[in-house]
Amino acid sequence: MSKKILEIKDLKRDFIMGSETVHALRGISFNVNTGEFVTIMGSSGSGKTTLLNILGCLDKPTIGNYFLDGVDVKTLSRDELAMLRNHKIGFVFQSYNLLPRTTALENVELPLLYNKDVSAAERRERAVHALEAVKLADRFDHTPSQLSGGQQQRVAIARALVNEPVMILADEATGNLDSRTSYDIMALMQELNSAQGKTIVFVTHEPDIAAFSSRTIQLRDGQIQKDTQNENKRSAKEMLENLPAVEDY
Ligand SMILES: Nc1ncnc2c1ncn2[C@@H]1O[C@H](COP(=O)(O)OP(=O)(O)OP(=O)(O)O)[C@@H](O)[C@H]1O
Ligand SMILES: [Mg+2]
Numbered sequence: 416m417s418k419k420i421l422e423i424k425d426l427k428r429d430f431i432m433g434s435e436t437v438h439a440l441r442g443i444s445f446n447v448n449t450g451e452f453v454t455i456m457g458s459s460g461s462g463k464t465t466l467l468n469i470l471g472c473l474d475k476p477t478i479g480n481y482f483l484d485g486v487d488v489k490t491l492s493r494d495e496l497a498m499l500r501n502h503k504i505g506f507v508f509q510s511y512n513l514l515p516r517t518t519a520l521e522n523v524e525l526p527l528l529y530n531k532d533v534s535a536a537e538r539r540e541r542a543v544h545a546l547e548a549v550k551l552a553d554r555f556d557h558t559p560s561q562l563s564g565g566q567q568q569r570v571a572i573a574r575a576l577v578n579e580p581v582m583i584l585a586d587e588a589t590g591n592l593d594s595r596t597s598y599d600i601m602a603l604m605q606e607l608n609s610a611q612g613k614t615i616v617f618v619t620h621e622p623d624i625a626a627f628s629s630r631t632i633q634l635r636d637g638q639i640q641k642d643t644q645n646e647n648k649r650s651a652k653e654m655l656e657n658l659p660a661v662e663d664y
Contacts, residue, residue, distance in 0.1 A: 416633075417448040417449050417450055417451075418448065418449055419447070419448055419449075419482070419485070419615075420447055420448065420449045420483070420484055420581060420582055420614050421445075421446060421447040421470060421481075421482070421513065421582075421616075421635070422446045422480075422481070423443060423444060423445060423446075423448075423469075423470075423479065423481050423482075423484060423627050424444050424479055424480040424481075425442050425443070425444055425478070425479045425480070426440055426442070426443045426444070426469065426476045426478075426479035426480075426481065427440050427441060427442055427443075427467065427476060427477050427478045427479050428462075428465050428466075428474070428476050428477050428637075431618070438565060438637055439462045439465040439637055440462045440465055440466060440469075440476070440481070440637045441457065441636065441637040441638050442637075442638065443466065443479075443637070443638065444639075445642060446641065447546050447611070447616065448614075449581065449614055449616060450608070450612050450613075450614055451475075451614055451615075451629060451630060452604070452608045452615045452617070452619045452626065452627075452628045452629045452630070453615065453616050453617070453628060453629070453630045453631070453632060454616075454618070454625040454627075454628040454631045454632070455467070455616065455617070455618045455619075455629055455631075455632050455634060456606050456618075456619060456620060456622070456625055456632070456633050456634070457620070457633055457634030457635055457640075458621070458635070458658065459526040461635055461636060461637065462634050462636075462637040463586070463618045463620075464586055464618065465637075466529060466583055466634070467586050467616065467618050470584055470616060471500065471504050471506055471584045472488055472496050472499065472500045472504070473500075475488075475489075479600060483499060483503065483606050484499075484503060486499065489602045491597040494496040494602065495584075496624070498555045501526065501530070501578060502578060502580065503530065503580055503582055504574075504580050504581075504584055505574075505575030505576055505578065505580040505582070505583045506575055506581075506583075506584050506585075506586075506588050507568070507571050507572055507575050507583065507585040507586070507588045508571070508585075508587075509586055509587035509588060509590040509591055511559070511564075511567045511568055511570070512592070513559045513567055513570055513571060513658070514559075515558065515559055515560065515586065516558055517558060517559075518555065518556050518557065518558055519546060519551060519554050519555055519559075519570045519573075520539070520542050520543070520546065520555040520556065521542075521557070522570055522571075523542040523545050523546055523570060523573045523574045523577050524538050524539065524541075524542040524573055524577070525574060526574060526577055526578050526604070527541060527542070527577060528579070529575055531636070533647065536557065541544055541577050542573070542577060543555070545573035545574070545576045545577045545587070546570070546573045548573065548574050548576065549570070549573045549576075549603060550568040550569070551569055551570065551573065552569075554566060556629075562638070563596075564591055564592055565592055565596035565599055565600065567632070568588060568589075568591075568592065568596075568600055569600070569603070571588075572581060572588075572597055572600070572603060580613075581613065581614060582613065582614040582616070582637065583604070583607065583613055583614070583615045583616070583617075584616050584617075585604070585615070585616070585617045585618065586618045587618055587619060587620070588600060588617065588619075589601065589619065589624055590619075591619070594654070597621075597624065597652075598651045598654050598655045598658070599655060601624060601627045601651035602650075602651035602652045602655055604617065604627070604651075605627060605650065605651050605652070606652075609642075615628070617662065624644075626645065626647075626649045627649055627650075628632075628645060629645050629648050630642070630643065630644050630645060631643055631645060640655050
């Protein structure tokens, strides 16, 4: 039986800007069960990133409740929160956020450096395994500038996976990528979701990307406009297979 991994109740987030208050989130409530693949859509400024940052414990709501795996995050100390975030959540951003002049392998090892229980040898082994899982076994020693955008995003996904989180949060993770590379990343997300049971919350403003998820939450002006199950979820792997072959030139 699936259980609730996320539960948010009447979440609001205000930003005070001088004499003005921006109401970025105006009362949002929903649950996500373990193993769901949810996309969050909405136009620019509708509150997607604000919401994702709160879900990832990078930011706190002005008011409202957030339970992560049954734990009320409000009751946690800074250290406890950092620990929970490290163990449960992997982040993927639009701009990859990799360290330049640092190899793929070292970038993926990074989150494990904060974990004193993991030896250097185990760190290396887990980073190798994570890069293999995103099909970059032949790019360990490449630095970000020596990788394509799609490869950099796969390194970022490997880094998000290396702590074996239960949930992946992605903010416009395909935003800088062409269609083919986007489908490639979505095929990887679908595999992580179906084969490994990872819960995924994926922010996008592209409907054709949302079609790969099983549920879409549409935001508008900081509120939920629609929350729908996707009955006709598309397979990114099949889409890729049916794309015309890339011309050699
Ligand atoms: N740190 C901040 N300080 C002040 N206002 C903010 C801050 N972060 C976000 N906002 C405001 O909150 C609203 C929601 O912003 P948010 O970044 O969540 O939008 P978004 O849906 O992610 O948009 P986009 O698709 O452009 O990324 C916007 O009006 C934005 O200007
Ligand atoms: Mg955003």
